[in-house]
Amino acid sequence: MQGETGNRAENAPLPLIEEAHRVAPQDARELSKLFFERLGTLEEGSAERTYARTTLIEMNLSLVHYVAGRFRNRGNGQLEDIVQVGTVGLIKAIDRFDASRGFEFVSFAVPCILGEIKRHFRDTSWAVHVPRRLQELRHRITASQERLSSVLGREPTVKELAADLEVSEEQALEAIMAANGYAAGSIDTPHGSCDDGETHKGGRSLADVMGAPDPAIETFEHLHALAPLLAGLGERERRIIEMRFGQELTQAEIGTALGLSQMHVSRLLSRTLAQLRRGLLTHG
Structure with missing residues (x-):
């Protein structure tokens, strides 16, 4: 008798929900349980399964808006784009959710939505x-x-x-x-602002106040290209190079750390850089 009752419940048509996206979150939770229970029993590609899946998506869109709201002020793209990406995460969560494991769908869906949005920023936010x-x-x-x-x-x-x-x-x-x-900004961006936050009219642009090229940048580029040769240096020489160009310490600071005079550090640094330059020319 109980088996017949269960079968009738499984075979009963799902409730018809119009404007599912307007369902209150609390009601959506309860209805989602019913729809998930039936979703696993419905034949792939059937009209009823399509209806159940689509309704689950629409009923739970509030989760997407909730998570997307946390990224409102990120400044990368419009909120509508973030919601669209979050919806992809929601759909993936619905397709992967296993109601038989006894978990709440919300606790499963939110990390999926959040992960999809974070992945979007990670892949698209670089200038x-x-x-x-x-x-x-x-x-x-x-x-x-x-x-x-x-x-x-x-x-x-x-x-x-x-x-x-x-x-x-x-x-x-x-x-x-x-x-x-x-992130990147335009060098034509006005430089400086008034006390009230307004940009000075007729003020200089960022390009006007940018300094001249730093010769150390070229040195760093050479060092970056010389990675295999750096590996062949002695331990002290490698440490001096790392402290000078990695930590940006002065020669005096390096000498204090290593127990050497500034003059000694200068000689070691000059000799090591000359060795690296020769290696670059040899391998070039």
């Missing part, structure tokens, strides 16, 4: 193309910087970041440099 591995490493470095800063009471060095993340110093430095591609 210049940066390899995915560097994008992902940048996020890890940001978290590591915050964690180490609280422990050390200062900004961590490249070496400390690399050790914390178990990557090479070169990889850590590459990710830090790649972070410059996260």
